[in-house]
Structures are given as structure tokens and as C-alpha cells.
Amino acid sequence: MNNSRRTFLKVAGVSAFALTTGVAGAAQAKIIGTYEQGDKALKAKRWAMVIDTRKFTSADDYKPLIDACHKAHNVPAIPGNQEIKWMWLDHYDRVFTDDMNANLPDKFKKGMFPLLCNHCTNPPCVRVCPTGATYKMHDGIIAMDYHRCIGCRFCMAGCPYGARSFNFVDPRKFIADPVPNPEYPTRMIGVVEKCTFCAERLAKGLRPACVEAANGAVMFGDLDDPNSDVRKALAENFSIRRKPSLGTQPGVYYLI
């Protein structure tokens, strides 16, 4: 079942093509079957991210990462508390809520830290989703099927990291026209969305947009490969994760 779900982006593209060119019948015949990753695709058993927060001195340093992410995924800029966020910043005590240390250096007291979906090994959002619209891929990425999501928002209640956003209003009204990235679908009203670890870019052999924009300050690789960048970074540096005691096993690590 996962295999067929994984193709939804592809299916969406092909369907749009089929609908506009009137070859729906022929196109449907083509998309039946299993999906194989292309030769160029970046592959891993368990994708993970290591953010070297020591290399960022201010909130402005993170801006290129967030801009790259939000542009690559046509994330709308909705004002107010019904907003959509894939990657954003907050203070240390809001990001690492378990660490209730009032006597931290100023760097932590005042500094900003990036937040995104943790792509957990044991994702509560996947556990609670009643339709399988959010699911774990073979490489550890937690993906979303925007076409199956019924908008019940159980996943938002379930996610301990506040990583998910719901389209309370029509997001297309809050995206530039033409859209920043025509290759990535815009979303409809009433569905949940979040960071995808750029699964669509990995399939084309590209690293995630934020990783590319970070000039080496964010590493991305296979956690199951002892020789990967992320494993080396974790072996050589002290790292922390958000809310580790919940047993979700987040795939995003922070070097502090």
C-alpha cells in the first residue's frame, strides 16, 4: 500500500497532464504498478538531519534556509495564528521544553533555534491518522497525502512538536502568482501539511532545500550508515533532540 501512496505526487502530476490533454485513459494505464526511484535519486535507510546551531549566530542566519524551504514548497504567508509553517524559529525554552535551566548562557537565553518536522522513528501523527493520509516511507520520512487527508487534525493533536499546520483558509490566496515553485503542488483548503524532508527533491537527486541553503551548517544523510555525514557529526559532537523522553526518536538532531 505504501508503494502506491508514495507515487501520489507523480500521480497528481500525471493526472493533471492527463486531464488537460484528454489522454486520461492512456495515462491511467501507465501509472498502475509499483514506483521505482530514478537512478539519480538519493537513497537512505533512515534519513536524518543534524543542525549545527553553533554556526548560526542570529535569526537572520536562518532566514535563507526558511526562505528556501517555503519557496520550494509554495508555503503561503498567512498572517495570524492560523498560519502555515514548515520551518520556523523560536526561543530555546520553547524548542527544548524539557530543559528547564534558567541559568543558560545568553546565546541560549536569547538566541533563536529552528524547528521543523522531526520525522520520528515512532511518529504519533502516523499512529493516530484515521485514513493513512500521513504515513512513514521506507526511508524514514513521514509523508503526507494531501488528497486523502480529511482534515480531522488528529495528527496535530498527536504531534508533540507542533510541526503540523492546517489550511484553515484557502492557502492559494496567500501565495505569489505565479507560484514560487511550479513543480511542487499548492495545497487545497482543509488539509494538513508539514515538512517532507524534501522527499520530492531527494527523488531527483537533490538535497533538501534548507540543507542546500545552509552552506554546510546543516547535514543530511543516512542515520543507518556509520560513514555518513550525520553519523560522523553525531559521533564527534554533543547533540540534543526535542522531547526525547516521549520515545518518538526524532530524526532531527541539534549540535549545541
Place this chain on the structure above:
Amino acid sequence: MVERLLTGSKRYYMWLGFLCLLILASFCVYWTQLTEGLGVTGMNRDVSWGLYISQFTYFVGVAASAVMLVLPAYFHHYKKFKRMIIFGEFMAIAAVVMCALFIVVDLGQPQRAMNVMLHPTPNSVMFYDMIVLIGYLCLNLVIGWVTLEAERLDMDPPKWIKFFIYLSVIWAFSIHTVTAFLYAGIPGRHYWLTAIMAARFLSSAFCSGPAILLLLMFVLKRLTGFNPGEEAVKTLTKIITYAMCINVFFYCLELFTAFYSNIPGHMEPLIFLFAGHGGHVAWVTYWMWAAVILAFASLAMLIPPSLRDNMKLLPYALGMLVLASWIDKGLGLLVGGFTPNMFEAVTPYVPTFREIMVALGVYAIGALVLSLLWKIALDVKKGSGHFGEGE
């Protein structure tokens, strides 16, 4: 029996007309929610569930509460409840209809609701909740209809219905347990992550549901003269009193664990609900304190037998009890669950006018279903002679 819906007093038709108008008005508001999105509600990224889901939760409890009549009547052969039982079963049907509608109005993509069945996902508690609610609806429809038909024909109900009645007793517990599991299995929501959630849900349901039923029976008595029987009312009031004592006790257990352990995560939602945050008191705090006062006041009027058996005071005591339990489960549960949010910060939530209108519409549909079902039941009771005093 359906034909009995067509013969009613002028007042009966005016009541139905009023409900239909209310439903129509709220449907217009719901239409704007459908086109503009759930942005018209007060919900937001951090408080992603609100009034709709809390009302859903409350009415699952009301639906389950029918068991407080069925269990004594069929497990303990307490015959005094037999006259009232059909009203409890029909109220359960109306409540389950409301639950389903509260879920639908809460969905971002309601036209995809059937995806829950098209893509069954057994790891999600919502999947089981759907199964138990549909099952409970069917059970009550079959049991209610068959027993009422038997009463109309002045016969004993067929033997096979006993099996479904016993099943419905267990089923009633299951619907509210599974609904509690929607909340109690979520890591990171401190207010909900508690093993006593299902027990709290059941105890609050078993006091508030029968209390609502009794209040409606009093209205019915005044309007139609139907008498549920004084002995039955007194027994049910005792059940309500015990359930409310247990409900308040369970809530106090939560307070002990949170504050004696001194774990911030456990304390913070309670502090927010009852004392606010950072010097600011949210609207919900006033409601929570009102619930505390109402809960204890209702117990003060229900525990002493002399006050409990006073039929003049009883409606007030039950009304206060219903309001207290509604604030606890219909407001506090959701607000406390989402506050503080996942970043240990406070994002305010206030239901909007449109949100309240849509909820009122669902209430009106529930009232309409209840009125129609009770009309049938009353007419049958009239025909069978189980209507007035001492018949």
C-alpha cells in the same frame, strides 16, 4: 409506528417548525464555513480542536448514559425503569446523531469523510470510535424499535432482543472508553495523558446523561402529562448522585498527582485553567470556577436524602450538575489539552459566533431527532396505558 409523527398538537408542530428554522439558519452559517474554511472558527495552529470536538465528546457521554437505565432494568430486573427506558434509548440515538454531525462539521474536507472506511486504519483510535458509534446507533435503533413495537402490540418483546440489550450494555461502556482513548493515548498533551481519563469520562457521563434525561422528562411531564414514575426518578437520582461523587473524586485525583508530584507538565494545564497564565486570566478560568461551585452545590443538594427527594429542588440540582459537567468536558477538556501548547506557551482560543451557531444547529438537529422519536414513544405509551399516574 412512524405514522404517529403526523398527528400532533399545534404546539408540537410549532416546536418542530422552530427547530427547522434554527437548523436552516445554522446551515447557512455552516455553508460559509464550507466555502471559507475552518478559518471562520476560533481554532488555530496551536489549538487545533475546539468547540466541535468537545461537544462531540460530551454527547458520546450522553449517548452512553442510557446504560444507567438499561443495566438496572435488564441485569437487575429493576422493573420501575421499564417505563422510562425507551426515552433513554431514543436519547442515545439523538446523541449519537449529534456526535456524528459534530465530527463532520469539524472536518476540513467533509466530503472525504468516507476515507475512514475506504482506507481503514486499525492503528488509529478514531477508526474504532467510528465502529463503536455506528454499532451503538444500530443497537439502540433495533432495541428501541423492537421493544416499543412489542409494547404497542401489548406483547413481551421477542427473546432474541435480550442478546442485543446485553450487548448494548457493554457497548455503551466501550463508546466512551474509546472516545477517552482518543485523548489519553497522545504523548505530549499533559492534561490528556492520564490513565484515569476513560474512568473520568464514564463517571461524568453517568451523572450528566441521566440528569439531562430527567430534566427532559420533567419538561415532558409538564407538557404531556407523561409520568416516568416517582420511584424511578428517585432511583435514577441516586445513581446520578453516586456517579457525580465519583466524577468529582476522580478529578481531585488528577489534582493530587499533578501537584504532589510537582511535575510542571502535569500542573501547567490545571494552573492555566484555574489561575491563568503570566498574570492573565483567560475566559475559561471563570467558567472552570463556576463549574467547581456548581458541582459542589449540586452535590450539596443531592447527597442529603431530604433535599434529594424534594421534587421542587431536584431540577435545579440536576441543572447545576449538567452545567458543571458540561464546562468540565465541553470546554475545559479541550482548552486544557491544548494550553499550554507544544512549545509550553499559551495560544488563546475563543469560539467565534459562527462556530457557536454551527454547534447550535447540531444541537437543534439532535433536538429534532429526539422530539420525533419521543413523539412516537409517547403515543405508544398512551395507547398501551403506560402513561399517567398509577397506570
